[in-house]
Amino acid sequence: MGLRLHNTLGGKIEEFTPLQEGRVGVYVCGPTVYGHAHLGHAKSYVSFDILVRYLRYSGFAVTYVQNITDVGHLTDDADEGEDKLAIAARKEHKHPMALAEYYTASYFEDMDRLYCVRPDISPRATGHIPEQIALVKMLVEKGFAYEVNGSVYFEVAKFPGYGKLSGRSVDEMQAGARMEVSAEKKHPADFALWKKAEPNHIMQWLSPWGWGYPGWHLECSVMSMKYLGETIDIHGGGIENQFPHHECEIAQSEAANGVPFVRYWLHNNMVTVNGRKMGKSLNNFINLKELFSGEHDLLSRPYDPLAVRQLILQSHYRSPIDFSDAALAAAQSGYDKITECVKKLRRRIPQHQGSKIDQNVQQELDGYKQRFEEAMDNDLNTSVALSVIFEMVKFTGPLLEDQGTTGATLSEVERLFVQLGGDVLGVVQKEYPETYSDEGEILSDFHIFDRIRDIARKNKAYALADALRDYLAASGIIYKDTHEGGHWELEEWGKGRYAFLQEKNRGHKADEAMKRILLEIERLFEQK
RNA sequence: GGCGGCGUGGCCAAGUGGACUAAGGCGACGGUUUGCAAAACCGUUAUUCAUGGGUUCGAAUCCCAUCGCCGCCUCCA
Numbered sequence: 010m011g012l013r014l015h016n017t018l019g020g021k022i023e024e025f026t027p028l029q030e031g032r033v034g035v036y037v038c039g040p041t042v043y044g045h046a047h048l049g050h051a052k053s054y055v056s057f058d059i060l061v062r063y064l065r066y067s068g069f070a071v072t073y074v075q076n077i078t079d080v081g082h083l084t085d086d087a088d089e090g091e092d093k094l095a096i097a098a099r100k101e102h103k104h105p106m107a108l109a110e111y112y113t114a115s116y117f118e119d120m121d122r123l124y125c126v127r128p129d130i131s132p133r134a135t136g137h138i139p140e141q142i143a144l145v146k147m148l149v150e151k152g153f154a155y156e157v158n159g160s161v162y163f164e165v166a167k168f169p170g171y172g173k174l175s176g177r178s179v180d181e182m183q184a185g186a187r188m189e190v191s192a193e194k195k196h197p198a199d200f201a202l203w204k205k206a207e208p209n210h211i212m213q214w215l216s217p218w219g220w221g222y223p224g225w226h227l228e229c230s231v232m233s234m235k236y237l238g239e240t241i242d243i244h245g246g247g248i249e250n251q252f253p254h255h256e257c258e259i260a261q262s263e264a265a266n267g268v269p270f271v272r273y274w275l276h277n278n279m280v281t282v283n284g285r286k287m288g289k290s291l292n293n294f295i296n297l298k299e300l301f302s303g304e305h306d307l308l309s310r311p312y313d314p315l316a317v318r319q320l321i322l323q324s325h326y327r328s329p330i331d332f333s334d335a336a337l338a339a340a341q342s343g344y345d346k347i348t349e350c351v352k353k354l355r356r357r358i359p360q361h362q363g364s365k366i367d368q369n370v371q372q373e374l375d376g377y378k379q380r381f382e383e384a385m386d387n388d389l390n391t392s393v394a395l396s397v398i399f400e401m402v403k404f405t406g407p408l409l410e411d412q413g414t415t416g417a418t419l420s421e422v423e424r425l426f427v428q429l430g431g432d433v434l435g436v437v438q439k440e441y442p443e444t445y446s447d448e449g450e451i452l453s454d455f456h457i458f459d460r461i462r463d464i465a466r467k468n469k470a471y472a473l474a475d476a477l478r479d480y481l482a483a484s485g486i487i488y489k490d491t492h493e494g495g496h497w498e499l500e501e502w503g504k505g506r507y508a509f510l511q512e513k514n515r516g517h518k519a520d521e522a523m524k525r526i527l528l529e530i531e532r533l534f535e536q537k
Numbered sequence: 538g539g540c541g542g543c544g545u546g547g548c549c550a551a552g553u554g555g556a557c558u559a560a561g562g563c564g565a566c567g568g569u570u571u572g573c574a575a576a577a578c579c580g581u582u583a584u585u586c587a588u589g590g591g592u593u594c595g596a597a598u599c600c601c602a603u604c605g606c607c608g609c610c611u612c613c614a
Contacts, residue, residue, distance in 0.1 A: 053614035247614035396561035
C-alpha cells in the first residue's frame with residue numbers, strides 16, 4: 010500500500026496518486042517576510058519538508074514551490090487596512106523591498122538550520138504583478154469579478170463551489186457579525202482581487218483599473234499556476250489559512266481555468282506556547298533565532314535546531330503542538346541520544362573486521378524499514394517513524410559491544426540510519442563535524458585545567474579533579490573519562506551556551522568550583 | 538454566534554472495533570561500568586485510555602450525555 014494523505018477537501022484520508030505518474034507538484038504557502046521566522050513557521054515548514062522528503066524517498070520527482078509574500082497582506086479583514094510590510098518598513102525606516110529582502114534571507118537561514126530542504130522555486134509576489142493583473146482581467150472578462158472605484162472584487166455568488174474546502178456557506182457568512190462590510194462590495198463575502206492605492210502608498214503598480222496593488226489571495230493562484238500548472242497535486246499551508254485564504258484561491262483559480270485547482274489539500278495544525286496560543290500581544294512569542302540562542306525569558310537554555318525539529322516530528326502534523334521549555338529539553342535529550350548512537354557507530358565501523366553482513370541483523374533492519382514506511386505512508390505519521398529510529402538505537406547498542414559484529418553489518422545499520430533518520434526525517438546528519446569554528450579557541454582557554462586535572466587524577470587527588478570537571482561543565486564543556494583516556498567535548502550547541510553563560514552571568518557555579526579548586530590546591534600544599 | 542479539534546502512565550505522545558494485559562521519547566528508580574561522575578548498556582515504571590450511560594460476542598477506538606481544555610472564523614504558519 011502506498012502513501013495515504015489526509016485531504017482537507019472531503020476531510021478523509023485518501024490514497025495519493027499524482028496527476029502525472031512519477032511526478033508531483035507541491036505548492037506550500039510561504040511566509041510573509043515582515044519579521045523573523047517563529048515557532049509556527051518551524052512547525053509548518055518542517056511538516057511540509059517531511060512531505061517533500063518522503064515523496065522523494067518514495068521515488069517521486071517533486072517540484073516544490075513555496076512563495077515569499079512581500080506585498081499584499083493587509084492588517085485588517087474585509088480587505089481594509091494597511092499592508093503589513095509597509096507598516097514594518099516604516100517602523101524600521103527601510104523601504105519595504107529592503108525589509109522583505111532582509112527577512113527573506115533570515116527566513117532561509119533559519120530553515121537551513123532546521124535542515125529543511127530548499128524549495129525548488131521560491132517565487133516572490135512582487136515579481137509576478139503582470140501575471141496577477143492578467144488573472145484579474147480574465148476574471149472580470151469571464152464575469153466572476155467586478156470593478157468599483159479602481160478596486161476589483163471577486164463575486165462569490167457567481168462561484169457555486171465557494172465554501173467547499175472550509176465547509177462554510179455564503180449565507181452563514183452573511184450572518185457573521187465580525188465581518189465588516191465594505192460599502193463597495195456587492196456581498197460581504199466578496200473579496201478583493203485588486204485594491205486601489207492611495208497616492209502615499211509606497212507599493213503600487215499600474216493596472217487597467219489605475220494604480221493599485223494585488224489582493225492577498227491572488228499571488229498563490231497565479232504562482233502555482235505558472236510553475237505547476239492549472240491543476241496541482243498538493244497544496245499545503247497552515248490550518249488558519251483554510252478560510253478565507255485557500256477558499257478564495259480555489260474560487261479564483263477554478264473560475265479562471267474551469268478545472269480543479271488542487272487535488273490534495275494538506276493543512277498543518279498550530280503551535281501553542283505553554284498551553285496558550287502564541288501571539289505577539291500575549292508575551293509568549295518566540296522566534297527561531299531566540300530559540301537557537303536561548304535568549305528568551307521563557308527558555309532556560311539554547312536548543313539545537315535539530316532538537317526542535319525532532320520535537321515537531323514527535324507529534325502529528327495535524328495535531329497542535331505545545332512548545333515549552335520542558336518539552337524542548339526532553340526533545341533535546343532524545344535527539345542527543347540518537348546523535349550519540351550514530352556517532353559511536355561511525356567511530357566503531359573501522360574497528361570491526363569482516364565484510365559479511367549478518368543475515369539476522371539484515372532481517373531486523375528490513376523490519377524497521379518496513380514499519381517506518383508503513384507509518385509514513387499513513388498520512389506521514391512521523392511520531393511512529395521516529396519511534397522506529399529509537400528502536401534502531403536500542404538495537405544498535407549491543408551490536409557495538411559485540412566484537413563479533415562485522416564491519417559490513419555495522420555499515421548496513423549506519424546506512425539505514427542515514428536513509429530513514431537522515432534523508433526522510435532529517436534528524437540524523439550525514440556527518441557530524443568534529444570541530445566547530447570556535448571550538449579550538451574555546452578549548453584552549455581551558456587547556457590548563459585539563460593538564461591540572463590529569464596530574465590530579467594520577468595522584469588520586471579526586472576532589473580537585475572533580476572540582477575542575479564541574480567548573481568546565483558549568484561552562485558548556487563536557488569531560489568524558491573513557492577507557493582510552495579522557496577527552497573534552499564541546500556540546501554541539503556549546504558555542505551558544507558558552508556565550509549564553511557569559512551573557513546571562515550564570516557563572517556562579519563555575520565560581521564556586523573555582524573556590525574549591527583553590528582550596529584543594531592550598532590543602533595539598535599544606536600537607537607537603 | 539458559526540465551525541473544528543482534544544482529554545491515554547509523573548510529563549510528552551502513538552494507537553480510531555479483536556495480535557492492546559496500550560508503541561516510542563523524557564523523567565524517575567534499581568543494576569552493570571566508573572576512584573566518583575558523565576556517556577553507554579540491562580531492567581522496572583498504565584489490567585488501563587476525562588466521567589456516566591449505550592451499541593457489540595468484543596471498545597481507548599462507534600453512539601449519546603456531562604465535565605474540562607484548545608484552536609479557527611481577524612493579522613498570524
